[in-house]
Amino acid sequence: MEDISKNPALDPKDTPDALVTPAEGGPADSTVNAETVAPAPKKKKKKKKLPPKVIVVENLGVRFRIQEQKVDSLKEYFVRLVKRRLNYKEFWALKDVNLKIRKGDRVGILGLNGAGKSTLLKCIAGVLKPTEGTVTVKGNIVPLLELGAGFDKDYTGAENIYFYGSMLGYSKAFIRERFNEIVEFSELGSFINVPVKNYSSGMKARLGFSIATVVDPEILILDEVLSVGDAKFRKKSSKKLEKMMKKGVTVLFVSHSSDQVLTFCNKAIILDHGSVVASGKAEKICAQYEEMISDKN
Amino acid sequence: MKEFINNLKKFRFLFWELVKKDIKLKYRSSVLGVFWTLLEPLLTMIVLTLVFSELLGKGDDNFPVYILCGRLLYGYFSNATKVALKSVRKHGTMIGKVYVPKYMYPLSAVVSNYIMFVISLVVLVGVMIFEKVKVTFYIFEALVPMLLILLMTMGVGLILSTYNVFFRDLEYLWTVGLMLIMYTCAIFYKVDKIKSSTNAWIFKVNPLYSLIVMFRNAVFGRSIMTSDGIVEYGYHFWYALIFSVVVFLLGMFVFWRKQDKFILYV
Numbered sequence: 001m002e003d004i005s006k007n008p009a010l011d012p013k014d015t016p017d018a019l020v021t022p023a024e025g026g027p028a029d030s031t032v033n034a035e036t037v038a039p040a041p042k043k044k045k046k047k048k049k050l051p052p053k054v055i056v057v058e059n060l061g062v063r064f065r066i067q068e069q070k071v072d073s074l075k076e077y078f079v080r081l082v083k084r085r086l087n088y089k090e091f092w093a094l095k096d097v098n099l100k101i102r103k104g105d106r107v108g109i110l111g112l113n114g115a116g117k118s119t120l121l122k123c124i125a126g127v128l129k130p131t132e133g134t135v136t137v138k139g140n141i142v143p144l145l146e147l148g149a150g151f152d153k154d155y156t157g158a159e160n161i162y163f164y165g166s167m168l169g170y171s172k173a174f175i176r177e178r179f180n181e182i183v184e185f186s187e188l189g190s191f192i193n194v195p196v197k198n199y200s201s202g203m204k205a206r207l208g209f210s211i212a213t214v215v216d217p218e219i220l221i222l223d224e225v226l227s228v229g230d231a232k233f234r235k236k237s238s239k240k241l242e243k244m245m246k247k248g249v250t251v252l253f254v255s256h257s258s259d260q261v262l263t264f265c266n267k268a269i270i271l272d273h274g275s276v277v278a279s280g281k282a283e284k285i286c287a288q289y290e291e292m293i294s295d296k297n
Numbered sequence: 298m299k300e301f302i303n304n305l306k307k308f309r310f311l312f313w314e315l316v317k318k319d320i321k322l323k324y325r326s327s328v329l330g331v332f333w334t335l336l337e338p339l340l341t342m343i344v345l346t347l348v349f350s351e352l353l354g355k356g357d358d359n360f361p362v363y364i365l366c367g368r369l370l371y372g373y374f375s376n377a378t379k380v381a382l383k384s385v386r387k388h389g390t391m392i393g394k395v396y397v398p399k400y401m402y403p404l405s406a407v408v409s410n411y412i413m414f415v416i417s418l419v420v421l422v423g424v425m426i427f428e429k430v431k432v433t434f435y436i437f438e439a440l441v442p443m444l445l446i447l448l449m450t451m452g453v454g455l456i457l458s459t460y461n462v463f464f465r466d467l468e469y470l471w472t473v474g475l476m477l478i479m480y481t482c483a484i485f486y487k488v489d490k491i492k493s494s495t496n497a498w499i500f501k502v503n504p505l506y507s508l509i510v511m512f513r514n515a516v517f518g519r520s521i522m523t524s525d526g527i528v529e530y531g532y533h534f535w536y537a538l539i540f541s542v543v544v545f546l547l548g549m550f551v552f553w554r555k556q557d558k559f560i561l562y563v
Contacts, residue, residue, distance in 0.1 A: 064561065074467060077464060122393065127394065129557040149394065166310045169307055169397075171310055
């Protein structure tokens with residue numbers, strides 16, 4: 001029964017500092033897969049003490065079964081069962097992915113559509129169970145969702161702060177304490193008591209951003225959401241993100257565009273057809289990615 | 298297990314937020330607000346009494362109260378399972394983004410409907426006073442069917458919400474299922490004429506009917522073990538107890554087995 005709620009990713013008691021294992025960061029890493037280990041060995045020599053690993057992905061594989069024709073009704077299911085036509089096509093969305101991400105790293109995940117970026121993020125966020133391999137995450141994860149997905153449209157902004165906050169695992173006392181801060185940052189003013197269905201998309205995005213970032217998460221997941229709100233709010237949110245990064249938050253940033261990755265990230269990886277094809281410093285990887293795209297055209 | 302309890306503690310607030318949201322939004326846009334919960338069974342009772350009291354058997358029990366008991370319990374079961382069935386699919390986008398224990402969705406739907414059900418018992422009390430039904434200490438035994446129905450609805454809700462993820466037509470099938478259950482619950486008729494026929498077995502297999510019989514017994518000042526004339530003493534109690542526990546455990550098991558696949562289908 002305990003497995004119903006099994007999710008190491010969100011265990012609040014885990015702090016990154018509790019799991020410093022400097023010995024592990026040694027050359028053993030590079031033998032596994034020299035290209036996919038995020039911190040370059042060069043850097044290691046300069047700084048003796050590396051920050052603790054907060055995300056460790058080992059031999060991760062995710063297999064999907066794609067039905068050639070989607071069967072989603074009982075009637076159809078039985079008809080096909082009788083006719084013995086329940087064909088599945090299997091494919092691996094991710095295969096043998098190894099990653100080690102250290103505290104404070106800002107990792108850009110580049111890749112074309114269908115490369116497995118979102119699947120990887122889902123595994124790290126703990127919502128998708130991998131078919132094989134393990135994902136170990138230390139610290140709490142907060143995803144920044146597009147345009148306030150997860151709000152209830154009939155609820156007012158204020159009610160949604162509590163509701164959405166509870167979804168992210170905040171406590172009631174915490175939300176009550178930070179309520180004003182959230183409202184202030186979102187710049188919604190008196191609109192906070194209006195149902196969210198009457199909000200503009202920018203307002204929703206602002207509220208979502210404000211709620212998600214009030215907590216100072218240890219790991220922040222950004223899935224192509226940085227283009228929210230108007231220019232003024234974008235500036236403000238970028239500033240807030242930068243402030244969080246200075247505090248040592250670990251960021252996973254998914255994008256098609258290498259420009260965005262360059263501005264936000266210090267490390268990057270490229271995913272292609274479910275495996276990591278390159279990883280390392282952001283500048284190098286972005287250049288490689290640009291090359292890859294132009295090759296394909 | 299420790300992890301399960303920790304998780305439960307952490308997401309307790311979310312659970313009550315979900316319950317609160319269901320209740321709040323249900324009545325937000327209606328003029329009558331929460332009184333609607335009371336008005337609906339009352340009106341049903343009046344209409345059914347007017348239509349059926351002459352037509353279908355006259356027993357010793359007060360007919361309006363007899364109808365209301367069945368109607369309230371069935372109404373709860375039907376509403377709660379309908380909402381629970383859709384609950385996982387409704388929160389599909391969030392399931393793919395943020396980790397929360399997924400059983401929160403069907404269980405909170407069952408609990409929020411239970412709270413509305415308990416509030417609606419006010420109508421029953423009012424009608425009992427109005428009709429001068431004698432209340433005895435057996436009324437406390439009504440807590441037994443009330444707890445069992447909660448357990449049973451949770452189990453059924455978990456099973457339905459699981460399979461609705463994979464089969465969308467379950468929604469329509471369940472509407473039909475609920476209708477069949479309603480007709481075999483003896484809500485607005487008495488079983489006297491059926492009990493000696495060969496079809497009496499229907500009333501032995503419907504666990505909701507067993508719960509309604511127990512509830513009525515308690516309301517009319519009898520032990521919940523009292524027979525309805527079809528089965529022997531205590532049958533309904535044991536049948537409902539075993540059924541509720543089994544279906545609850547089965548629901549947990551089914552949900553737990555399938556929950557990792559939800560994200561691939563919602």
